[in-house]
Amino acid sequence: MTTTTEPSPMVEPVETTAVPGRVPTSPTTGEGPRVDVAALHDTLLGRWPQWRSAARARSAEPDLWKDESLSMAEHRERVLTQCRLMAADPKRQSWLAFPARLGGGDAPGANLAGFEELVIADPSLQIKAGVQWGLFAAAILNLGTPEQHDRLLPAAMDLTVPGAFAMTETGHGSDVAAIGTTATYDPGTEEFVIHTPFRAAWKDYLGNAAAHATAATVFARLITGGVDYGVHCFYVPVRDAATGEFLPGIGGEDDGLKGGLRGVDNGRLWFDHVRVPRADLLARYGQVAADGTYTSSIDSPGRRFFTMLGSLVQGRVSLDGAAGVASRIGLAIATRYAAERRQFASATPDDEVVLLDYAVHRKRLFPRIAEAYALHFAHDRLLDLFDEVFSGRGDTPRQREDLETMAAALKATSTDFVLTTLQECREACGGAGFLTENRITSLRADMDVYATFEGDNTVLLQLVGKRLVGDYATALRTQVRTGQGQVRFVARRAAGVVLHRTPLRRAAQTLADAVKRPALGTCFGVDAQRELLAGRVAAKVEAVALALAPAQKADPVTGQEIFDRHQVALVDAARSHAELVRWDAFTAAVAATKDAGMRTVLGWLRDVYALTVIERDLGWFLANGRLSASRARAVESELDDLLRRLRPHVLDLVDAWGMGDNHLRAKIATGEERVRQDEARAYYASERASGNAPQKEKKRTR
């Protein structure tokens, strides 16, 4: 435990010096650096190791596991029961984010560190718990007043009131500002009238809504005195807790079967002039007086809207973490299996090659292991920032904005990464990977929706791209203001164009390379990596910013046309930004590693990440003069060298994730393959020894 931990008023979780799960230390053959698996494991537990460990240990207990044999209805009930077990847990880990005066821990970061690990047990459990504590109760916490906390939170926290988070509508998901549900204030009765005016305004895809929710935090446009004050949130009872029937004026539908997360009862809700007391507008950011007068501490409707939505960023933060956990499960299964599974004859007589010793197999898995590490380190930084803002220690508008941008960038790319990674892992395990007993397909199905809920990934990347472009414009203005002069800035930019965009530098570098080709292993050092990755983001953002600039002064149609021309580039810039954020976090983690051997291996892994990112976008680096052809061709061979160098360490790197048999729950990752092979080998050996082995045909007839 090398990191600092927050003091907590709550029951201490289990000790973590005894690492939960299996963390075997692989015997290191030969010389060279080695990974101290236990030490790396402890480092990876991060800033709240006791809570992360506790959640990981709890997730390894069978009563929280996904039961693949259940029907949808049975699975839903099982997950509800599991949530009740968690609510009743004396450690009260699920309450960590809530106020200490209500039994919580005032510890938002520690809360997420543990919450993310629930994916190990069952993603349905994670999401059902996330709906209850991370969305429904969190909406009360983040959008409500202290009085509302005291009145509404306890029943939400202890699951007396299972709740839905009713924001998305059938007609509008990512564009929350355009929802159709209205909450019209009636000063005569001091009530809000919640109403669904048409089918597209039905609330949809809501966890807990199909079966279990007895209340919901409902987002609706607040109308009072004939004015629409935009989207606000209301606490609305929806079902009779005793009978399970909808309350008068409320109806809904079951979303039915889904591609995954079948333990979550997603559904639809509609409201027909449902009256709720004035006190149940969650009133932190906007209040309505008895006479209908609207007040808010935030004057700008736009800023108020984004502040309210921004307070719900923890969902995105936690999904980034959950995507990392699920990626590590898949990679651990596939890597362990590949370390044992043999196919096709080897150079050694009577033996076959282990999958990990095939170049293609290394290329399929190792870069993803490196990227999973990059995800991990960047996510730790995201958790830090989240905790700083939400603990109140560093809650500034700038930090909030940074947090939202980072959460959007990382969530959008990690939830994409987990899907392609689990698919690669499943295919890398062949037919065995397709069997549910080996976990991967089930996990992938559950993770699928992470790509579009809590913000569609494309929409999120666009948001990140716009923020980057905005920052660029601000930097431009700041330079002018501080007297550095736009002329100089533009000149620098022009120099950049000359150096990187036009063929001149490329031609020069090409000819220089023809004379002095850089030696392998030296041309992609850490400085070169950063220059390439940071330079790429700067160049892409600059290009989009310059291209979009005319849109601001254009008429709406032309403006939209200009935006449309550069939307793909905007999203692409945001993806590159996320990769730079991860590279930076990875590099900082390497630098912070004390043990020299471990630092070396993690450094190689970081190099693999950098080269993988560069290889993915090689065309851009070449077309924009950032890499010469010879350096570009060196990427592949250098990467190949690194993957070979990592081969003896890869099981250690996977073991450091601390995933034991009860976390992986995949038969092929238990060593059964090795047992089968030993038996087969023993059989053939005894056949040969007995002299009964049949001759090979060609030996006789040829």
Next chain:
Amino acid sequence: MTTTTEPSPMVEPVETTAVPGRVPTSPTTGEGPRVDVAALHDTLLGRWPQWRSAARARSAEPDLWKDESLSMAEHRERVLTQCRLMAADPKRQSWLAFPARLGGGDAPGANLAGFEELVIADPSLQIKAGVQWGLFAAAILNLGTPEQHDRLLPAAMDLTVPGAFAMTETGHGSDVAAIGTTATYDPGTEEFVIHTPFRAAWKDYLGNAAAHATAATVFARLITGGVDYGVHCFYVPVRDAATGEFLPGIGGEDDGLKGGLRGVDNGRLWFDHVRVPRADLLARYGQVAADGTYTSSIDSPGRRFFTMLGSLVQGRVSLDGAAGVASRIGLAIATRYAAERRQFASATPDDEVVLLDYAVHRKRLFPRIAEAYALHFAHDRLLDLFDEVFSGRGDTPRQREDLETMAAALKATSTDFVLTTLQECREACGGAGFLTENRITSLRADMDVYATFEGDNTVLLQLVGKRLVGDYATALRTQVRTGQGQVRFVARRAAGVVLHRTPLRRAAQTLADAVKRPALGTCFGVDAQRELLAGRVAAKVEAVALALAPAQKADPVTGQEIFDRHQVALVDAARSHAELVRWDAFTAAVAATKDAGMRTVLGWLRDVYALTVIERDLGWFLANGRLSASRARAVESELDDLLRRLRPHVLDLVDAWGMGDNHLRAKIATGEERVRQDEARAYYASERASGNAPQKEKKRTR
């Protein structure tokens, strides 16, 4: 119907002039070329339109549909029942591939054209039917003698005997030559003794094995007279048809739940000294006389093995077709939804932008529509070749080899394409895409295993790569033999290196480009496309061939090391080859299109395919001097232009696939989204008209 059709002795299927399903003609706004949807639909039906249409129409009938609500056990029974319906169908379409004297059609190509369409009904049904008729019965047909056909085929064809195809073992999938099951001849009783010597030799992942099979075609190493003659196939009864119990000496296990295809009862089988009569060795390629003497028309054990395995190529051919069908279903759903779904405000007041009018959305879907067309045209060529070989009209070793290579290349890449495409489609539909009622996640889960069964995609690509390298070596030798001289060949190659590999040409082209930048729309004409795509394959193959050449003379360990260094490049060359095959087929189809307008639109679509392929591998083209930086940068903008140009035609291109509501079975593709939007729009309009609409806050307070 412009293509020729085979005469068939069988019952004629339904007429196809009335196109099954909905094929509406989109109104074309404005001028320019247009697509004749009905004509294109007919063209796409290909060479056996009546059989493809019949299967498509049959798949649109509810009794063959996948029922998502069923448990695994119920789904298995439903699919068995569906197979029985198909077997009893008076059109006997399932029997098309079998001998006419047994009630079949002697029409292997027509058979597959229909079989592929079964994916529309339920991929489990396709695979269960494929196991019965395409593997179990096909093994009897392709590996058996006419006497065995007469004796064993009828019960397999009419499903009196449901059968398993017992080739894969737990320990060996793609490496069939290494299976452990033995069939030892006992001349005393004139029987073979089928035996599973250890756990890794259990037959595994076999469709029909867990529940329904009463017989199996079992692959085992044939041993007679103390000599192992390699893998042969045996007809082995496995269950008592009356009781469903395993026969003596036979056991097994259920593979249980899988990531998809839950209607197929995959399972494991083992044999404990099970005796089968000598007559039940499927004896087309190898025979054992009563006294145990082995004979074969093929002397070389290696060639015999590959001939036997090659006779089973139709599985791969049909999976390529099935992957195309499933891709089209997903793309049709996502495109129709995107044509109606609106999100975020547009330049037009009070309206929102249709998803298809977002550049990112076009870029997500249109290139995949183009690639789906490329898949289609290449698959038609594959079917032609398959029919030629398996009808006997063109059954030469060279054609067989070409067929196997083409099937491997196309299957390995199309079954990868379908998975990424269905995922893109599901995400493009947001949360709605995740609901089972919208089909895509269910279809994707079922298609998942297509990537690893009937040959693991990586192994298949390696096989293709090796063939390409072998062809290169043959060409080299042929040149020497024909007196053209290796010197000249090497000189040409050296010139190629100078032109394409070294920086010289790049530098020259770079400087030339700086002076005369090619105008957009002209720099990627059809000749340039072919030069780029064919040149890429040639260069990649040549590079690998030269790199691998020393391995042939090296010791085994060094040889394996050399191979390992270039395995990734070998597989990469094979992928590029598949893309060239598709581009060629697409281009031939464009050229064959009579209607000028349609030819224009299909030409654009082919250009999109070409530029998509080039963009995917842009780094290679640049690093190897095939594209200058400015041409490379033009790829993106030219592609963007093409996607805009295709925007008015994209629904036509999708409609030409002939997928009606009963084929798609996705609620979001039925027009319900448009109905919801019309209702919402009418509501807001009436609010405004009544004067009751609330004011916007900012209008009042700012």
